[in-house]
Amino acid sequence: MPDRSVDVLLIGGGVAAAAAAHALAEGGFGGSALLAGRELDPPYDRPALTKEYLRGEQPREASHHPSAGWFEGGPVELLTRTSVMKLDPAAREATLSTKEVVGFEQALVATGAMVRRLQVDGTELDGLHYLRAYGNADAIRADLEAHPDAPVVCVGGSYIGCEVAASLALLGRDVTILLQEDEPQQRTAGIQVGRFVRSVLEARGVAVHGGEQVARFTGDGRVAAVHTASGRELPCGIVVLGVGVVPDVMLARGAGLALGESGGVACDAALRTSAPAVWAAGDMCEYPSVAHGGRRIRVEHTEHAQAQGAHVARQILAGTAEPFAEVPYFFSDLADWATFESVGPASAWDEEVVTGTLAEGEPFGVWYLEGGVVRGALSHHGGLDLDRARELIRSGAAVDPAALG
Ligand SMILES: Cc1cc2nc3c(=O)[nH]c(=O)nc-3n(C[C@H](O)[C@H](O)[C@H](O)COP(=O)(O)OP(=O)(O)OC[C@H]3O[C@@H](n4cnc5c(N)ncnc54)[C@H](O)[C@@H]3O)c2cc1C
Incomplete structure (x- = not known):
């Protein structure tokens, strides 16, 4: 009972x-x-x-x-x-x-x-943080306060790594991002948006190192450096890991x-x-x-x-069981410098159609097509009609890329 x-x-x-x-x-x-x-x-x-x-x-x-x-x-x-x-x-x-x-x-x-945990040597060192809950954010904030001059390394080029890097750069910190892909957010948003994200971050002093794999962390009790498989060594005092969930x-x-x-x-x-x-x-x-x-x-x-x-x-x-029919929506921003909204998600695509100019402060959009069918769309500063994108994704019909502009 x-x-x-x-x-x-x-x-x-x-x-x-x-x-x-x-x-x-x-x-x-x-x-x-x-x-x-x-x-x-x-x-x-x-x-x-x-x-x-x-x-x-x-x-x-x-x-x-x-x-x-x-x-x-x-x-x-x-x-x-x-x-x-x-x-x-x-x-x-x-x-x-x-x-x-x-x-x-x-x-x-x-x-x-x-959070997915990185399996390399040195992950037991102090100063390493994952980020999922308030408590993790509190621990990062406390570490930033206790180590005001410590360089920060963000591991992972998805939105978590990029957003954390942007926030810490806004706070005036010395920040580096290490990522496996060539460009940040490339996996979800493609190479063109990736290059744009890099440019926004680099303009604020964030160092972006693509094509890198973390090999180990070293330090005496507290993290002092990140070492990559390519032999790069980045001195740091705080690491934030955003390597998936x-x-x-x-x-x-x-x-x-x-x-x-x-x-x-x-x-x-x-x-x-x-x-x-x-x-x-x-x-x-x-x-x-x-x-x-x-x-x-x-x-x-x-x-x-x-x-x-x-x-x-x-x-x-x-008392019903109707199908759930929403097209997934996602948003992300890099401090106030860039604001992205996307629908999809496009897991695979063979063509990107850009509308507008990929430049800071400019509204632009990217359509992600697979075999001529819209699989996803991204809007920067409201540069693309997301409702139209939802309709095209739902329809599953091939479109004329030239008409997307
Ligand atoms: C740092 C961060 C930033 C993000 N930013 C964005 C963003 O900008 N845009 C966006 O679209 N998404 C973002 N996300 C993703 C978004 O937060 C998740 O998609 C969302 O939290 C999922 O909600 P959920 O309820 O499914 O799961 P969760 O938020 O994971 O909540 C599940 C809860 O269940 C609890 N739980 C687990 N097992 C049990 C159990 N057996 N008994 C009781 N409780 C249990 C967990 O402790 C947790 O509190 C972000 C995520 C993180 C971590």
Whole structure:
């Protein structure tokens, strides 16, 4: 017998679960709902961790989701610092880290993602940081304060490395980025945008070293240098690693939920997992996307996680299982110097069509085509109509590249 039962159990304290809670409330849900999240804080938007929060420009509460204090006295009970240790879909029961056993009618698993850890010598040294939660951002800020003259190396050329580098350059720090690709953000946005990102960062004094692989970190207790496979040695006192994430499927695996090729939880088009009455949303959710002609995708974008959580809540409210049809949306900025929004995501493309001029302060757009079909689009400073891009991605029809301008 469970210690108590709820109608809806939301597992994971990120924005996917929080958006589900919000959508339940908005939809007039009259039942009982409980959100159990592992972190110390209520759900929050992580994008601030590389931007305003890291720079000390905004307090924690500003990024609470849906808003500061939203859960207090509301229709969804929030348990922070509480992990779900075991999920038994057949019995419809979950065991919490408090030992309480909670019965449920429906559950949402939204356990998100964990940072990928670099496996090289020296990762035990002080001064090395990953960045996923408030606590990581706090530790970086404390280290910056304690070591005001220490050069910083950001490892990884994706948006996390670039955004952190931009924020720290804005704070006047000596920053270097090391990345495997030739250009920053090349994997997701292509070589042309990559060169543009490099130019924006270099103009602010950030050193960008592409084609590099970290071989080891050295130092006496605290990191003093990063060494690369090519023989480069970069003296530093602080390192921020942004080398990707892996879906957190520990709970899901233990519960026997089917996993997909991406390593996430395999869902159907409506975001139902392989277990009856158990749904998934957010960074660990892999599903056949109707917006992509049924291609299975899993994305790590904050607004998409929210949209998925809200979708699941609406299905629970209505007793339906409609397909989730959003085209994923992503945003990123380099301090205030460059602002990108993209839809897609384009995982493969053979043609890039640029509209406008790739220059700082200029609105421009890039279309990513595969066999003449639009797979994704990027807009800098609003230089491209993202709604039109969504329509073209959904249509799956070949377009005339010349007409995209
Ligand atoms: C530094 C940073 C900057 C980012 N910037 C951007 C950006 O600019 N734009 C963008 O689109 N996206 C950005 N993202 C990505 C975005 O934050 C994620 O896509 C989003 O957080 C996914 O939400 P989620 O709810 O699926 O997962 P998560 O945010 O990972 O939340 C999952 C939560 O579940 C908890 N949990 C795990 N297992 C259990 C369990 N068994 N019991 C209870 N709780 C559990 C975890 O501790 C975590 O708190 C950024 C991410 C990071 C880390």
